[in-house]
């Protein structure tokens with residue numbers, strides 16, 4: 001069992017990596033981890049992800065009430081709780097604004113192109129959640145349709161949220177999603193991207209069970 005201190009360290013490290021990768025600017029983004037059924041660690045509002053410290057992380061309960069910490073929790077804590085409440089297997093959530101994925105969110109396009117094996121197996125389709133005003137209940141409601149069956153969602157005109165069985169998986173999904181979006185963008189520049197066909201997609205989806213991944217949605221494209 002991973003200790004609270006280890007989780008705090010991991011969150012700080014992920015914050016730095018999000019910042020260094022240019023996935024967040026200023027104090028964008030938020031990271032959380034489940035401590036137990038009714039306790040969650042979450043990043044504070046108003047602090048750059050590059051400047052997180054073990055002490056400035058917040059512990060909140062199921063209702064978002066602060067149990068420990070001196071700062072205010074991220075204003076998007078409800079979005080994180082919406083994932084935890086509907087997915088007992090999920091122990092970490094990462095939200096950021098990686099530029100290329102967010103460009104898809106701005107154009108209101110899901111990331112559902114079957115072009116890369118790893119993305120199909122570990123990430124799956126990234127659906128597009130409806131636009132929601134930040135900080136309101138509309139935000140958790142917008143992702144609810146996707147929490148059970150997917151590993152990530154684009155937030156219309158806003159950014160990307162990913163979740164995983166641990167912090168590394170949630171963070172890797174954030175990195176993989178942006179990498180995948182970037183490769184698709186380059187591929188469009190180079191020529192016409194070739195999608196996997198149905199048989200190839202099905203083979204890759206079957207591989208998910210080998211990695212214990214049960215979610216990721218279904219590809220509609222590639223029926224050629």
Ligand SMILES: [Zn+2]
Nearest residue numbers: 029096158159
């Ligand atoms: Zn955001």
